[in-house]
Amino acid sequence: MSSNTLSTSTSSIGAAPGTSASVVRPAAWFAVVSLGLGVFTLVTSEFLPASLLPPIAAELGITEGTAGQLVTATSISGIIGGPLIVSALPRIDRRWVMTGLTTLAIASNVLVAIAPAFGLMLASRLLLGIALSGFWAMSLAVTAQLVPAERLGRAMTIVNAGVSLATIAAVPAGAYFGELLGWRAVFLLAAGAGLVTLAAQLATLPSVSPSGAPGFRALLRTARTPVVAIGILAIVLIAGGHFMGFTYLRPAFEGIDGLTPELLAVLLLVYGVASFVGNAVAGPIADRRLAVLLIASPVAIGAGTVVFALLGSSLALAFVTVFVWGLGFGAVPTMVQTWIARVAPDRLESAGGLVVAAFQIAITIGAAVGGLLVDTVGVQAALIGGGIAAVLGAGVLSSARTR
Secondary structure, X not given: OOHHHHHHHHHHHXXXXXXXXXXXXXXXXXXXXXXXXXXXXXXXXXXXXXXXXXXXXHHHOOOHHHHOHHHHHHHHHHHHHHHHHHHHOOOOOHHHHHHHHXXXXXXXXXXXXXXXXXXXXHHHHHHHHHHHHHHHHHHHHHHHHHOOHHHHHHHHHHHHHHHHHHHHHHHHHHXXXXXXXXXXXXXXXXXXXXXXXXXXXXXXXXXXXOOOOOHHHHHHHHHHOHHHHHHHHHXXXXXXXXXXXXXXXXXXXXXXXXXXXXXXXXXXXXXXXHHHHHHHHHHHHHHHHHHHHHHHHHHHHHHHHHHHHHHOOOHXXXXXXXXXXXXXXXXXXXXXXXXHHHXXXXXHHHHHHHHHHHHHHHHHHHHHHHHHHHHHOOHHHHHHHHXXXXXXXXXXXXXXXXX
């Protein structure tokens, strides 16, 4: 399928009859918003245990480190979840796939809330990882059938806003409601939010046909395509570099002169707001100047992390560098999804699954390598190493674009 064919197929759903393909029906945007709600609900559920580890550990009689594996389990199952869903369900209407994955996330949260033992909680979180990565992987292909190709970047900004908002809200909301209602009630609240999201998706998502060749063979063919393989490597470098430093922000912040707990909260909020802004501006830029964004976003991550590592003892400079860092990474999801849609327009489902798997691998590798550097050299080494990796990723992604 060519990019022209893609535009035609998307306009049949998203554009009003007798209008230009760039004129999108409001109903299509409502459907895109429902996908963003799905991403928000799923990512919020993924991050909730981070704010609830002490009470979970205390009730179940385990260590906080063991309880933290609830987050790890989600990431591990997420590595295979995206590729698995797009390959194992090749012919089912994507409306039912997306709502089914939302339902799976609701079930996961309910099971965690009522689980009498840690083993069942862990298994429930594996289900969430599959739902999260499958939903995010499919969101690119589904969105591409809701809006014309020239509006895809803007539409993915709406979808990925769910990630930015969840990053800002999940941990503080989980901590607040955990203190107020108990940790089990927090997961029930997440399940309730999932029900609202499911209702929105059922009300707005139209029937969406599968796109591209079905099955595992299509996934393997896509993965072996040189430009896609190079792009996946670039994504691992960029996202892995980010998480190499981001995972250890707290010990990095401890070196800032005059940082109080209140200012620490403000600094984290600055990062979250910057990430949201980065995602908001990424869509229009990706639609018009994608080549610029492929360089600017990873370089912003690299500049923010390296300058913070070298000069981060200054409180004022810390605020500036953290904002630049958040701005750069906030643009990454929309940037890479728009890029992969242009290089593999006839394999969006397979490509989306590979992108999500690359992100999950990047989280795992980045956190592990960063931890090794923190323990052996210091937190500054993790920040600098992460910044260098992100900039290298920009070079690799640009080389893939030229191919």
